[in-house]
């Protein structure tokens with residue numbers, strides 16, 4: 001698999017990033033539909049994976065490496081992605097109604113920095129299409145579903161969109177992530193302010209209680225936060241979320257800051273959220289600060305700038321319970337998943 005991706009990467013990187021992304025997802029989706037081929041690629045190319053089980057949010061993860069939200073927003077390639085060795089997949093962000101997102105171009109590569117800037121703006125086929133597609137997949141991987149609000153919904157009414165999403169996906173999701181940290185939907189990140197956050201989470205927890213009763217199943221809820229929060233805001237967010245009984249925090253989304261030399265990288269000044277290698281330090285700082293305000297067993301899903309086994313280890317050392325990847329997959333390909341797992345296994349063996 002590593003070989004195939006390193007051959008394909010120069011060709012893919014000649015394409016516009018969004019075109020390349022769509023092509024990769026389509027290919028993974030197609031492979032996933034052909035069960036024997038999917039199985040062959042999983043067994044032969046990926047090879048056996050170290051088992052590193054982690055229990056978090058009441059779920060048993062076969063390993064702690066997940067796919068981050070945004071890569072498969074519409075549940076188009078779940079079976080194929082599951083075969084890459086992830087311990088879990090976070091799908092979405094899905095919005096209640098379909099919407100096209102921001103005008104193209106809206107995704108940019110900063111190749112020498114191993115980074116991306118995107119301002120996709122929750123392009124989404126909407127909940128109905130998402131659920132129909134998910135229903136056609138056969139995988140048994142742990143599935144997180146990341147929910148957003150439509151661009152046309154105000155922050156005052158955002159709770160309605162999140163409740164619509166929660167009700168729709170509750171039964172089929174293993175966990176749900178509430179995305180209030182994308183920089184590409186105007187005003188969304190204001191939902192991280194104390195009063196707005198507290199009221200939104202109260203709505204969600206009340207609804208979760210009703211849905212748990214209705215479906216006889218508890219689906220945990222995590223909240224995804226921004227790396228641009230200062231220490232005081234991180235403490236406040238952690239306090240609100242733990243007091244309200246939220247099940248986990250995903251840290252972090254992309255940053256509107258530019259922790260790199262903007263003159264040295266074409267596209268660095270494009271509007272949108274930066275992901276990839278330069279995000280690691282920010283994201284790990286947020287995890288470290290969250291840990292100062294949460295019990296050690298509280299689940300923190302670390303995401304941002306994990307590009308190799310060392311940066312994965314750094315996220316765990318900062319306090320992550322599980323981790324997720326997006327930009328690393330674009331730059332390193334699917335071989336990154338077994339590479340990190342083997343690195344973690346070696347590190348574990350050295351400690352014990």
Ligand SMILES: Cc1cc2nc3c(=O)[nH]c(=O)nc-3n(C[C@H](O)[C@H](O)[C@H](O)COP(=O)(O)O)c2cc1C
Pocket residue numbers: 068069070071073092093107116118120122146179182224252253254274275276277279303304305306324325326327328
């Ligand atoms: C093109 C692109 C689209 C994204 N879309 C979403 C999204 O829809 N929802 C979300 O919560 N995060 C989204 N993200 C953020 C990622 O899930 C992740 O938090 C961020 O990229 C940092 O991880 P990374 O450095 O491994 O890429 C997106 C990231 C990229 C690069």
